[in-house]
Amino acid sequence: MSSHKEKTNQQTQEAMFRYKKCRNQNKGEAQIICCNCKGEFHVPPTTTTYRCPRCQAITASSSRNVQSNKDRGNEMGLVKSSFPTKNIIKSDHISQNASKSEYVLNRSPRSFSLVCSFSPSGRSNKRAVLCGVTYRKKRYRLKGPVNDVANMRELLVKVFDFPTECIHELTEEKQCVNFHPTKTNILRELEWLVEGCQKGDSLVFYFSGHGIQETDSKEDEIDAMDESICPVDFLHEGTILDNELNSILVWPLVEGVTLHVIADTCHSGTVLDLSYVYDPEKFTWKNNKPPSKEPSRKNPSGGRAICVSACQDHQMAADTSAFKGKGMNGVMTYLFTKVIKQKPDITYGGLMEQMGKEIEEIMRNNCRPSFLQHMFRPRIVQDTVISSSEEFDLFGTIFTL
Structure with a gap:
């Protein structure tokens, strides 16, 4: 068989x-x-x-083998049996004690073949890959990522003038399985994103879905843990580690290219494994390069990489229906797009501060505070994080994509 x-x-x-x-x-x-x-x-x-x-x-062709969408929610026994109906913690329902080998055994080697080559008659300097994973039919499913992708697409097109043909979306809603958020498809699109990048290019990778931590085997993490994102087929094909995201997305960046990664997922503070993480309490950048036996490469070849993350590495991100009453949204994505639309000339520092204030205000004044307090757990708040391949003036630089 x-x-x-x-x-x-x-x-x-x-x-x-x-x-x-x-x-x-x-x-x-x-x-x-x-x-x-x-x-x-x-x-x-x-x-x-x-x-x-x-x-x-x-x-x-029709002879090509295609991965089916058969429900695999219970195969590995990694999922808790209960979860809230309104607010979903994005990785709380995947066992944090499951060993890495349980869901990485069948990792396949990277195989890249570009699906699209945009603008054949003229090159655009803006490209984006938007990935939203709902894990539908699984017990750890999420309802917000599809709405998150739609919100991000609208932001890129209407505020930052991204050509629609240069935005690639990967969701389970797509009819074409080439655009489902599988590990192979995500890796392929990430290579497309940075391939042939030139001075003046603005590149965006957005991910909304589950994220987990795994034991660091290379001794290149300060907390001895690797952060990773979970494709829709991660139980069979494995997660995508921060080291891998860094080598695929950051290393190829040449001088004058700017990459933004927006990660609305749990444990995402250093998911791009960049050299510097901003400390909002001390108003300074912290070095994210741990002492290791072998020097690790984290920086691009002249370009700049910036990552905006939903929470710190030890925290969880959430979907919620508290904002609009209908439909689910990622907390960080909703606030990220809302603040930028309201203040298009906001600085990076202003954006991070405003998102933090919005969360605090919701915690104090929302008509359903018990929902959000339960969602964030007692006294655990979703603290957004910004990291970068180089230090820069956070409050003196206008946020732009």
Whole structure:
């Protein structure tokens, strides 16, 4: 019997390819509908991979194996049996005591193949990858990430003038499985994000989903823990460690390129593993380079990387319906987009301060304080964190993407 990953779900394939099994009688060509822009084009019948002439998206043939969406929520026994219905802590329902090997056994090697090559006739200096993972049909599911991605997309387009064709979204709502937030797809899109970056480029990676901590095996973490993000298939394929995010996203940055990572996930304070973390109590940058047996590389090749995180490494981030009453949102993402829309000329320091004040105000004045107090646990508040590959004047620099 073939393995689970090799099983092909016919309905998923049809949604992905919308492949018409008809051939041009004169040319013997197959007619394809692009899974991205829905444009129609013809290809030779023996072709296995197709690049859309309109949007440049690549679509695999119907013979390609596709990972199914079968529910795997209980396979590893990592999930607690109960959770609040209104406020969900983003990693509290994944056992913190589960050993790393339990969910990293089947990690596959990185395999990159770019799905899209944007702006074939002209290069944009703004690109973004927005990833929202709901883990649907799992007991540790989240309801906010899809709304978070929509909010971030609106912010990038309306406030920071990102071209829509240069924003890639990975969610489980996408019909095309190339755009589901699997580990392989996320890693592929991260490489696309930084590939060929040039001076003046503004790059954004946004992630909303679960995050966990794992024991540091390289002795390059001050707290002896690695932070990681959880793709939708992390139980089978493994998490993506902060070291890996740093090497893929930060190392390739050349002079004049700025990367922003916005992480609305638990334990995300140093998820990009950058050299400096801002201390708001001392109004200064802290060195995040631990003494180690071997020197570790954390910085780019001339560019700048900045990470805005939902909480400190030891804290948990949350989804809540307290803001609008309907629908779930990540607390950090909602406040992040709200503050920037209200104050488009705000500085980095002002943004971090304002988000902190908003959380404190909600804790004091919200009409349903018990919800938020339960959500954040007694006296545990979600403290947003900013880290950077280099020190800069936080209160003298306007926030921009």
